[in-house]
Amino acid sequence: MRRIYFTWFLRRALPVLVAEMAVLVLIVGSIQSRISFWHVVNNALLRITQHPLQTFSYYVYEALYQSQLIEKLLILAVIGVAAFMLRDIARVSRSFRRNFLGATRVN
Numbered sequence: 001m002r003r004i005y006f007t008w009f010l011r012r013a014l015p016v017l018v019a020e021m022a023v024l025v026l027i028v029g030s031i032q033s034r035i036s037f038w039h040v041v042n043n044a045l046l047r048i049t050q051h052p053l054q055t056f057s058y059y060v061y062e063a064l065y066q067s068q069l070i071e072k073l074l075i076l077a078v079i080g081v082a083a084f085m086l087r088d089i090a091r092v093s094r095s096f097r098r099n100f101l102g103a104t105r106v107n
Helices: 002-034 037-052 055-065 070-101
Strands: none
Touching: 002 070, 037 055
């Protein structure tokens, strides 16, 4: 029974997850060419440690407001692909638990 579900996973679920991961890597790579993650994280940490949480939310708002349209679209694309990946992982996990762990062996 394990082989059946392992084969099912390799044929059905894995290609979709690999494709989504490839798209995510491409989008993050294109974001990295436009935005320096190190500087963004460094500025965010500085803002959190020196100012209260309310000014941090203002910092995030201002950073998004002052960014260009392509950067906003790329960030939105990352969020969308990550949401699809989480949905697919949840589906695979649910299906795996329902079919594999709930299956009983017939003698």
